[in-house]
Amino acid sequence: MECPECGGERSPFAVPSELRVDLPNEPPFVLLCTRCLAFEPVANPDTEPSNFDTISDALPDHGDSAAAMVLATALLSSLALNRQHIDALFDRVEAAGADPLLVLDRLADDPEIHPDFDIESRRQQLLQLRD
Incomplete structure (x- = not known):
């Protein structure tokens, strides 16, 4: 499936049930572009869901923390709303x-990740907001 934002590959991912409450619309699945991290909530994907830790080696490997980190990073496209x-x-x-914040630094340096926002700028904004 091609991403409408960047033309990259979109893959289905199952959102862990405990993370759904932390997302707008509480989706059971998302179609996520592995290049720009744009995502679309879906009720039922057509193919078997992928694993979030396949997106980048920069992600944590502790249970659902890779999923939480990818989804949080994707939501940075609209920091004010999310x-x-x-x-x-x-x-x-x-x-x-x-x-x-360290994971964001590593994602910003990942040559395979190209979101439609500047990760480093959003990291600085988050740092100011979280202090």
Whole structure:
């Protein structure tokens, strides 16, 4: 499936049930572009869901923290609208023992990830908001 934002490959991912409450519309699945991280909630994907940790080696590997980190990063495209969701997802990543701001640094350096926003700028904004 081609991403309408960047033309990259979109894959289906199952959103862990405990993370759904931290996302707008509580989707059971998302179609996520592995290049730009744009996602679309879907009720039922046509193919078998992928694993979030296949997106980047920069992601934490502690249970659902990779999913929480990817989804929080994708929501950074609209920080103003999604701040509450991002904070909740970052709290989950931190509770699993990873530093979400450090993961953002690593994602910004990942040559395969090209979101439609500047990860480093959003990281700085988040740092100011979370202090």
